[in-house]
Amino acid sequence: MEKNRTPHILVIRLSAMGDVAMTVPILYGLIKKYPDLHITVVTKPFFSPIIAQIPRVKVIPANVKQKHKGFFGLWKLYSELKVLNIDGVADLHNVLRSSILKQFFRLQSVPFIQMDKGRKDKKQLTDPNRKFFKPLKTTFERYAAVFDKLGYPIGLNEMHSLPKEQIPLKKKEFVVTQTKxxxxxxxxxxxxxxxxxxxxxxxxxxxxxxxxxxxxxxxxxxxxxxxxxxxxxxxxxxxxxxxxxxxxxxxxxxxxxxxxxxxxxxxxxxxxxxxxxxxxxxxxxxxxxxxxxxxxxxxxxxxxxxxxxxxxxxxxxxxxxxxxxxxxxxxxxxxxxxxxxxxxxxxxxxx
Known part of the structure; x- marks a missing residue:
């Protein structure tokens, strides 16, 4: 990374809604802990509002069913991302699409860390003949391990929830009553x-x-x-x-x-x-x-x-x-x- 340049991490989490929402506490925590860090998140267009309210976090929508569909669509997505001067990629999805993007980012020698989904442990947990029944690592811990490898360690106690938002007024107004x-x-x-x-x-x-x-x-x-x-x-x-x-x-x-x-x-x-x-x-x-x-x-x-x-x-x-x-x-x-x-x-x- 160039001296005096703001560090920039790319995060990949395309789906599903709950998994995208689970990135919020860690992203918000990272922004608070590392004031000079900028983050860009690649996710589906519909999920953009989940991420958009976090300061210093930009969202780039990936339309994997149209514009960014298939191998050549992912190359187009990579071409849009590589101009951002990314210093590292946190792949919080670890699916075929993100693995293809990993190969593209190798062309720039950009560190690309993929989440360990713990597939073996999860297979054992759902085995009806299981010998052990105990909690696995949480998704938050798995996400945090990715950022740790990129040089941005963060603990569970350093993650943060978002503040309340103002309820909008529409034609059919929904009013939060103060008495109920x-x-x-x-x-x-x-x-x-x-x-x-x-x-x-x-x-x-x-x-x-x-x-x-x-x-x-x-x-x-x-x-x-x-x-x-x-x-x-x-x-x-x-x-x-x-x-x-x-x-x-x-x-x-x-x-x-x-x-x-x-x-x-x-x-x-x-x-x-x-x-x-x-x-x-x-x-x-x-x-x-x-x-x-x-x-x-x-x-x-x-x-x-x-x-x-x-x-x-x-x-x-x-x-x-x-x-x-x-x-x-x-x-x-x-x-x-x-x-x-x-x-x-x-x-x-x-x-």
């Missing part, structure tokens, strides 16, 4: 095995709604999800569905102002946690031991499916493998236990 506790509910996940059964979540909402103490905000994405959320909004008096009401950037602002988020083992849990919002997570065939637990959340904020009844849990890291007979593991988490945990978290928060 704001509870967000993100009831969906990528796989059914990680999604709390609809009728049980509806009972949770009914129990909360009946108290008249809470303002409940629903989050979702797909058209099918929006349909379910709209039905709940019509059925309950204290419920607001904001799916499709705001763009992603503004939705993040709403999340940052919640008093509590209820989510699955999914991206929304990590979005809430990156703002230090107390987050209650419900777990099915996956498990916090895999290393994807939300940032700085007490493990007591997780409600887990019954492993005595379903000892093969976790059956997979991402929830995409469900052994026969394990389709209903989340039914071992009762709506009453969810509401009880909500009350406990809110009570601790107010004390």
């Amino acid at each position: 506790i704001q509870i967000g509910i993100a009831p969906f996940a990528a796989f059914a095995s990680k999604t709390y059964p609809t009728e049980l979540m509806e009972k949770v909402i009914a129990l909360l709604d009946n108290t008249k103490k809470y303002s409940i905000v629903l989050f979702g994405g797909s058209e099918q999800e929006k349909k379910q959320l709209t039905a709940w909004e019509k059925s309950f008096t204290q419920v607001t569905n904001i799916a499709g009401l705001y763009d992603f950037k503004d939705e993040l602002a709403v999340i940052s102002n919640l008093d509590l988020m209820i989510a699955m083992d999914s991206g929304n849990a990590h979005l809430a946690a990156m703002y230090s919002v107390p987050t209650l997570t419900l777990w099915g065939v996956t498990h916090p031991y895999a290393g994807f637990y939300p940032f700085q959340q007490p493990i007591s904020n997780a409600l887990l499916a019954d492993r005595e009844q379903y000892p093969k849990i976790p059956t997979s890291i991402y929830g995409n493998k469900v052994p026969e007979g394990y389709e209903d593991v989340m039914r071992t988490i009762t709506p009453e236990s969810v509401v009880q945990k909500i009350n406990e978290i809110l009570s601790e928060q107010s004390s």
